[in-house]
Amino acid sequence: MVKLSRVAPLSDRIHQLEILLSKSIPVPKDWLNKPGELKDDAQLKIIPCDNYKELIQAWRKAMKWTPGLDCALSVMLASVVSTKALGDQLWVKIMGPGSCGKSKLCEALSVNKEFVVSKDTFTGLSSGYQSDNEGSENLSLVTKIKDKTLIINDGDTLLKLPNLTQVLSQLRAFYGRNLRTSFKNKMSADHEGYNTTIILCGTSSLRKLDESELGERFLSCVIMEGIDNELEDEILLRVANKANQIMAMESDGDPEKQDDPTYTYAKKLTGGYVEYLRHNAQDLFSKVDNPELAIRKCTRLGKFAAFMRARPSYQQDEVTEREFAPRLVSTHIRLSIGLAVVMQRKKVDEVVMRRVKKVALDTSRGVVLNICEYLYGLEKGSTAKAVSTHTGISEGKANSLLKFMRKIDAVKLIKHKRKGRTSSLSWCLSDVVNDLWEEVMEE
Amino acid sequence: MVDNLPRTLKPYLFHGIDLDWRGSNSDNVYAECLWCGQEKFSVKVSNGVYKCWNCDVRGNAHAFLEAFWKLSDEHTTDYKSLARSRKLINPDTLMMWGVCQSYTQKNWLVPGYDETGKLQQLYKYTKTKKGTMALLGTSTINQKMTGIHLFNKNKPRVIICEGAWDAMAVWEVVRQCRHTEDGLIPTANESASLYSDTNVIGIPGCNTFVDKWATLLIGKEVHIWFDSDRPKTNSRTGKTIPPAGFTFAKKLAEKLSGRKKPPESIHYLCWGKNGFDEELPDSTDARDFLNRKFETNGQVVKGRSII
Numbered sequence A: 001m002v003k004l005s006r007v008a009p010l011s012d013r014i015h016q017l018e019i020l021l022s023k024s025i026p027v028p029k030d031w032l033n034k035p036g037e038l039k040d041d042a043q044l045k046i047i048p049c050d051n052y053k054e055l056i057q058a059w060r061k062a063m064k065w066t067p068g069l070d071c072a073l074s075v076m077l078a079s080v081v082s083t084k085a086l087g088d089q090l091w092v093k094i095m096g097p098g099s100c101g102k103s104k105l106c107e108a109l110s111v112n113k114e115f116v117v118s119k120d121t122f123t124g125l126s127s128g129y130q131s132d133n134e135g136s137e138n139l140s141l142v143t144k145i146k147d148k149t150l151i152i153n154d155g156d157t158l159l160k161l162p163n164l165t166q167v168l169s170q171l172r173a174f175y176g177r178n179l180r181t182s183f184k185n186k187m188s189a190d191h192e193g194y195n196t197t198i199i200l201c202g203t204s205s206l207r208k209l210d211e212s213e214l215g216e217r218f219l220s221c222v223i224m225e226g227i228d229n230e231l232e233d234e235i236l237l238r239v240a241n242k243a244n245q246i247m248a249m250e251s252d253g254d255p256e257k258q259d260d261p262t263y264t265y266a267k268k269l270t271g272g273y274v275e276y277l278r279h280n281a282q283d284l285f286s287k288v289d290n291p292e293l294a295i296r297k298c299t300r301l302g303k304f305a306a307f308m309r310a311r312p313s314y315q316q317d318e319v320t321e322r323e324f325a326p327r328l329v330s331t332h333i334r335l336s337i338g339l340a341v342v343m344q345r346k347k348v349d350e351v352v353m354r355r356v357k358k359v360a361l362d363t364s365r366g367v368v369l370n371i372c373e374y375l376y377g378l379e380k381g382s383t384a385k386a387v388s389t390h391t392g393i394s395e396g397k398a399n400s401l402l403k404f405m406r407k408i409d410a411v412k413l414i415k416h417k418r419k420g421r422t423s424s425l426s427w428c429l430s431d432v433v434n435d436l437w438e439e440v441m442e443e
Numbered sequence B: 001m002v003d004n005l006p007r008t009l010k011p012y013l014f015h016g017i018d019l020d021w022r023g024s025n026s027d028n029v030y031a032e033c034l035w036c037g038q039e040k041f042s043v044k045v046s047n048g049v050y051k052c053w054n055c056d057v058r059g060n061a062h063a064f065l066e067a068f069w070k071l072s073d074e075h076t077t078d079y080k081s082l083a084r085s086r087k088l089i090n091p092d093t094l095m096m097w098g099v100c101q102s103y104t105q106k107n108w109l110v111p112g113y114d115e116t117g118k119l120q121q122l123y124k125y126t127k128t129k130k131g132t133m134a135l136l137g138t139s140t141i142n143q144k145m146t147g148i149h150l151f152n153k154n155k156p157r158v159i160i161c162e163g164a165w166d167a168m169a170v171w172e173v174v175r176q177c178r179h180t181e182d183g184l185i186p187t188a189n190e191s192a193s194l195y196s197d198t199n200v201i202g203i204p205g206c207n208t209f210v211d212k213w214a215t216l217l218i219g220k221e222v223h224i225w226f227d228s229d230r231p232k233t234n235s236r237t238g239k240t241i242p243p244a245g246f247t248f249a250k251k252l253a254e255k256l257s258g259r260k261k262p263p264e265s266i267h268y269l270c271w272g273k274n275g276f277d278e279e280l281p282d283s284t285d286a287r288d289f290l291n292r293k294f295e296t297n298g299q300v301v302k303g304r305s306i307i
Helices: A010-023 A052-062 A067-081 A102-110 A164-174 A204-212 A229-246 A261-279 A281-286 A292-308 A326-342 A350-364 A367-375 A384-391 A395-407 A431-440 B007-014 B061-074 B080-085 B091-096 B164-174 B211-217 B244-257 B286-297
Strands: A024-026 A091-095 A116-119 A148-152 A178-181 A189-192 A196-202 A218-222 A411-418 A421-429 B028-031 B041-044 B050-052 B108-113 B119-127 B133-136 B157-162 B177-180 B183-186 B198-203 B221-225 B265-269
Touching: A010 A024, A010 B164, A010 B183, A010 B286, A052 A067, A052 A261, A067 A091, A067 A102, A067 A196, A067 A218, A067 A261, A067 A326, A067 A350, A091 A102, A091 A204, A102 A116, A102 A148, A102 A196, A102 A261, A196 A204, A204 A218, A218 A326, A218 A350, A261 A281, A281 A326, A292 A326, A292 A350, A292 A367, A292 A431, A326 A350, A350 A367, A350 A431, A367 A384, A367 A395, A367 A411, A367 A421, A384 A395, A395 A411, A421 A431, B007 B041, B007 B061, B061 B108, B061 B119, B080 B091, B091 B164, B157 B164, B164 B198, B164 B286, B211 B244, B221 B244, B244 B265
Parallel strands: A091 A196, A091 A218, A116 A148, A148 A196, B157 B198, B157 B221, B221 B265
Antiparallel strands: A024 B265, A178 A189, A411 A421, B028 B041, B041 B050, B108 B119, B119 B133, B177 B183
């Protein structure tokens, strides 16, 4: 007789179902989390990574990887790794035209939620909102970014805030690791000892922050100065082909499938590298050797940047002064060691210092740098009119800036005596700035 | 299948579309169209989009799965053999769950759905490399749930079963019984049955639960019915691996309860104090248990015997 598969009749199954229902009991309380404790949206899982070359290789496969992007990523990672180190904090501004890849880098760092907090919109660090009578819950952003890196993806919108002055003053105070707020309810609080680095991304409009003195807290890194036509054409073709290929694919909400797989992989690897850097920061820093020469170069770069980004005050015209350089020197040193750690160099070598110099020059960019660049090497100096022509600013502005630069000892006025004719005046670099320029630009 | 096959062609080859791929350098590969019979069915290698240049059926891989399922379902008439082998009482259960025979390969197919009820996966009931029969998902397509097309969001209770066959077995009994003071009794009235306030769904395995699926469970009374797995020993390290079903039920409960909008309550099938029933064979599932009483003694029951 053939043994067939036995199928219990309904009556038996109903009896068995009753047993199953009696076995279906509430889960133990220790299995339960508080509602909202876990994020609703699925996140990318990081891939462990402790090799910088492997990370860069992944990025090269994901997109057209330019030297600007390479430098920007390493600077952002240097800011992240230095979060808990003692000393002046390393806050960086990453600037570039639209679609140059800033957001992609921000998204990649944001994959690691443990050490990075990313915000697309930023309205301030503190909130006086009181959610209950006791004021037990502080909803301020500052409580969420302790010992982490805050990435503000679209820094340009920061400039449009109606309470920009207040926000900028908060940020200035927060640079000193403390934020003491006062509200007319129970939400006043003193936040002290907060190690937080900030990465601000946006277009060149971010230079407006320099006017508010907040710019002094940031070093700048420019991904792309102007658009190279050939590079743009190369990228356009690549992007067009990719867009054509992926249009027929649907995203099902799975974060692993939202983007091109090579880019997703690069993001996950970046998240893993952030984790490696933060978990081993102290150990990695201690192993980097910083030669005397590199330290001296950083002092020159710091002083150079202090001169170059000096501007006449918008608040008053009684006193003319420039930024004192120690903080800039400190942050450049911090950047150099951070970059050495990120790039897995044993010491702060030429490769690292090239990037530090690039950041120093990006931080120094502006009209004062342009004027100094023009005046350098002109033994007989130049007139304000010629400066105006070569730098593209109006003669009035050129005059005004040159007078300002004279007051901060960046330029000097020299008199040329001519036989039988009135002497002429021209502007040239001061000895201090001339020497600085030679040292910084020697390579 | 060739190892270096483009990813985009795998879903079609998985379901027996005879694409002429021999490491071709051309952008399109061709096969006979299942809908019109002409050799004008093409798939673009770069993005997996298909199109028949004769009858104009077209779409991406997901659209293909849906169209292929419709075609296979239209041509499936006999469910009895599968119902018997899967120990289901009623062959109609398979039909209601969208199970059908592949138009090309004659394997049985089970549709998988996302949380919105869209068909996005076709599982093929086939022999694995180990020689056992299992439901294999279409290559390169994500795992999905089964039974979602029958899901009614107004019902307060959801039973989550481990696998489509378990879900079907539970579903067909739940539809045919109702509560009384003396316990559960048979009923032919579905609106009075347990099914009137209970959904039954299947997930592909106890290790697979996509976060988005949890949106179906917001505010519901959730019952997690996974298998009675025994603990195992890692042959390399000698460490004891806790029971898989019990472990995953715990993880799922943690995940669901921690969401901003959690279920109203979470229950699990407590087979035994250590997470499994010592008297039952390893990996006993709900379907085995529903069928168990009749199988274990093999004696004549209520005057009927098939041996």
